[in-house]
Amino acid sequence: MERLSTNQQQVLQQLQALLGPHEHDVEVLISVLQSLDWNVQTATELLLDGPPVEVRSSQRSIRQTQQPMIPLEYPVQERGHGAPRSLTQTFLALLSLPVSVLSGILRFVLGILRVPFLFNNNHTYRALRQTFPDTRGATRRWITALEEETGAVSIKSTGALTTGLDNPPSTSRRHAYPPTSPSDGSKVLPDFFDGTYEEVLDICQREGRIACVILVSDEHDDVPEFKRSTLTDATLVRMLSEKNFVVWGGDVRDKVSWEAAQKLQATTYPFVAFLALQPRRNPSTSSSNSSPILTVLSRHHGPSVPDSGPTSAQTLVHHLEHQLLPRVNPFLTRYKSQLQERERDRHLREQQDKAFEDSARRDRERVEARIREEQEEAGRLRMEEEARRQEEKRTQAERERQESAQAMRLQWRRWMRRSIVPPEPRGGNAIRLAIKLPGSGRVVRAFPSVSTLTALYAFADAQTIPLTMQLEGDPERVPEGPEGGLETLENYIQSQTQGPESWWGFKLALAYPRREIKWIANTTLVEAGLKNGEQLVMEATNSSYSSTSHPSDDDYESESD
Structure with a gap:
């Protein structure tokens, strides 16, 4: 016990209380809980696994209508009068659990494939069914059998609407009972809840409702009459419906009903018990124990006939009207009010949290939008800056290319x-x-009569060389291409893709009458139609062609005729 945590010790103590007065080895219980991840419900079902043992009850007075209230904390299970299991049976049940599961899965797969199952025996099937009981299916089958046996219809199947109820039910299946004496003479059963017994207790705790648990055993002679007279009594069914009882029942031959019988200490059938939340009788100083506890309000067992029988409809209705409801309704009303107040507080907190989340979301969206706008603006500025840098690079590259071309062209001129x-x-x-010349410059030059247009164009082109660059510094070799003279120059000009006129960057024309003197390779001045004393105009055709260095008339000497 010392090596267990506080929660584990509480689970162990709860399991020991559930197993009844029989002695069990603490180490075995700890091993079982550890193997089941400290799930007390699964451990209890495993240790209590097996068919119910026939209860030998002592003879009690049939006039006994109820027993004193006995506290029943949820969830509480009683071992009952069944024979205790040995430790060997407990460990065998633990070892057989995975085998049963694998057997069931294999049986299901082979059943789909329609392959015979070699280990198809009743023992394996029963073990699997006991390990995984179909609690809802068993309850629904019992309700269907009850309808067929009594000829009555469950109240949820009548189609009547709920009217005039102070506390409407939480489930959508519930309907109001029809008039006390239906015109068609049909019988109606209570609206049985088709869930598990634990779910019934959970509804009582969550909604503050009263549970009516009905347990029967078809092996008892008093059960058939109880079904026909009590369960179909119009007054009782209407009261259970109007007061919003959670009605649950079953046959103790089913495992889930038998376990409920053990928890409620049922020994005689038919058996009716009423459960609800009630304040603790001896509350401790601890605040955790001041909460209400699920309590068995009364037990009723025995025959339903005559009308004064302990389980007759008249006895139960009288007990509910004059004893049980007056006693428990004040507390349940306060408890439901507290539940409604807590629900309102919870709803208010949810609304406040939602409003806070909406406000935070809007603020976050505004911040995100502002950040997104700033990022977009920064991205736009980066793109503009990048485009500007690229443009500057292109301009710089073009400028450098032009400067390189002009430098090369200047070398050609020189x-x-x-x-x-x-x-x-x-x-x-x-x-x-x-x-x-372009601008205000003018130059006069005499050329040999055998000179070519290339020499004339070269002379005109040389007029753009800055005056600071003297003849002595002119290159002796061709700036690019093979060595040579006039023929080499003309071949080079003709090989230019942009054409001769674009390479020269200017053109010559007679002043009056105007006639363009186009450059043609290997053409003399005489062949071009030029005569002595004619006036030529130099016109720039290339924007890159510079004329800033054109000399004036004072920079050159002119020969007289």
Whole structure:
């Protein structure tokens, strides 16, 4: 006991109380509880597993209508008068449990496949059925058999509507009883709850209702008359319906009903017991024990005839009207009020929690929306910044390309000034031309008559070289491509994809009448139709072509005629 926790000790003590006065080894009980994860309900069913033993009860007076109130804490089970099991039987039951489960699963699968089950014997089937009893099915079968035997119909099958009830039932199956004397003479049974006995006790605790437990045994001679007279009595059924009783019943030959009989100490049948929550008689100082306890209000057992019999409808109705209800209703009314107040408080707390959660959710959504907007704005700014950087990179790359191309073009100009432009002849057969440069510059130059358009264009192109770059610094080699002279230059210009005019960046034309002098490779000035003394205009065709360095007339000497 010292190695067990407080909760485990309480479970062990509860199991010892449930097993009755018979002595059991504490170590065995601990082993059983440990194997069942300290589930006292499963342990009790396992230790009490087996058919009920016929109870030998002492003869009691048939005039005895009730016994003193006996406290019954939920859930409480009594061992009854059944013979105690030995420890060997207990361990055999534990060992046979997984075998029974596997046998049942194998039987189910083979049944679907329609394969004969080699171990199909009644002992295995009974063991499996006792291990997993169909409690709801057994209760429903008993209710159906009761309807067939009495010729009555359960009140839930009449279709009558609930009217004028101060405490309507919590289940949707419940209906009001029809008039006391139906015009068609039909009989109606109480609205039996088809759940388990533990569920009945749970409803009593949760809803503050009174339970009416009816136990019978078809082996007793007084049971058939009890079914025909008491259970179909109009006054009793109407009272149970109007007062919102939870009615539950069964035959003790079924395991669940037999276990209920042991818990209620039923020895004579038919048996009727009324249970409800009641305050503790000797409440302790501990606040945990001040809560109400489920109590057996009264027990009734014996024959139902004559009308004064302990289980007759008249006796039960008189007992309910004049004794039980006046005694328990005040407390149950207060208890239900407390339940309703707690329910209202719970509902109010739920509403407050919901309002708080809604407010928190709205605040969270606003914060998330603000964060999302800030993230979107930051993303937009990043994209704009990235686009700006990319544009700057492209502009810088284009600028560098243009600067590189202009630098290369400048090298070509300087090379052409050094290698392509012929010296100016002094007298003789020469062609003297005046070239109006872009801007305000003008230059006069004499060319040999055998000079080509390439030499003229090279001279005009050389006029854009800055004055700081003297002839002595011009390159002697071709900036790119193979070595050569005029023919090499013309081949290079013709190989350019953008065309000769785009490569030169300008064009020459006669001033008046205006006539364009297009560059053509290997063409002399005479072949181009140029004569001595003509005026040419240099027109830029490329935006990158710079004319800032064009000299004025004062920078060059002009020969007189």
